Amino acid sequence: MSEPQAGIFVEGSTSHFFLEYKLIEGVSAAQLKDVLAKAVVLSDTGVNRVWSFGSDCWRSIAPAACPADLKPFAAIGEGKRVAPATQQGIFLWLHGDNHSANFDAAMAATTALASVAVLQLEKIGFLYKDSRDLSGFIDGTENPKGRGQQLVALIPEGEAGAGGSYVMSQQWVHNLASFHALSQSEQEGVIGRTKPDSIELEDELMPENSHVSRSDVKIDGVAQKLYRRSVPYGGVLEHGLYFLAFSCDIRRFDRILQSMFGVSGDGIYDHLTDFSTPVSGNYWFAPSAAELSAIGSL
């Protein structure tokens, strides 16, 4: 059994750093491997680290160990309602309960990568109340539990990239003033769940454009489940959700986004996109723990 990077499954961290790096032009695969081999072994007590790579980057590092469907993120949607693509090369997610240790780890990793990659996007995330999004709704209720998490998140044994995971990340910027101008029952109609305790609305009360209606996608009877690890980020001036999810199948992300952005055939879009806007979009591959630690010799 190929063990995954353990940090994917550690839940409840109060402090998060999401770091997206752009590769410096002209860097060779050999240079990249050499630098990464040193960077990925840096460790600090209490800091969970998950390393992931964009498709071009991972293909150049490990052409033989690349999962079949890995691809860059492409924009989804039409007109003004679009999930944009901002594909970068390396993604590091650091999390734990010690913000100082996370900060030190983020600085050390960025210094270690400096000759091959430049930090392009940084979001500092935090646990808000009892795992709520800043809208006030609990995020993660329908996430798989126990063994189901690995089944949903990891590429199965026997396939290229086994024990690794397809990853999607998106920075969403919230307009909380407009969301909070709605009554509580209108807000619940936008999400599709009750606000205090996250109970799914009954069928007759569930709007067809609620977030639950648009994200609970089935294809040929198979629920397109994800293991979501999003947390809120930001402060008073700008805030939102850093959406982060892991999947055994990259097509699930496309299908849910198509449904949310009104391009899955029925023309209905997710009402949530009237109150929050994605400003980044990336697909990554998080290799298994063994592949990650062998990066220098792949």
Ligand code: HEM
């Ligand atoms: C502003 C951005 C977003 C916010 C605030 C948000 C928030 C939520 C909330 C509150 C729930 C209900 C509770 C739960 O089951 O976790 C939920 C469910 C869900 N969300 Fe999101 N979400 C966002 C974006 C996305 C995106 C981009 C995707 C996937 C591409 C997604 C996929 C899902 C899925 C699969 C569910 C479970 C649906 C079900 O089976 O009931 N969400 N989200």
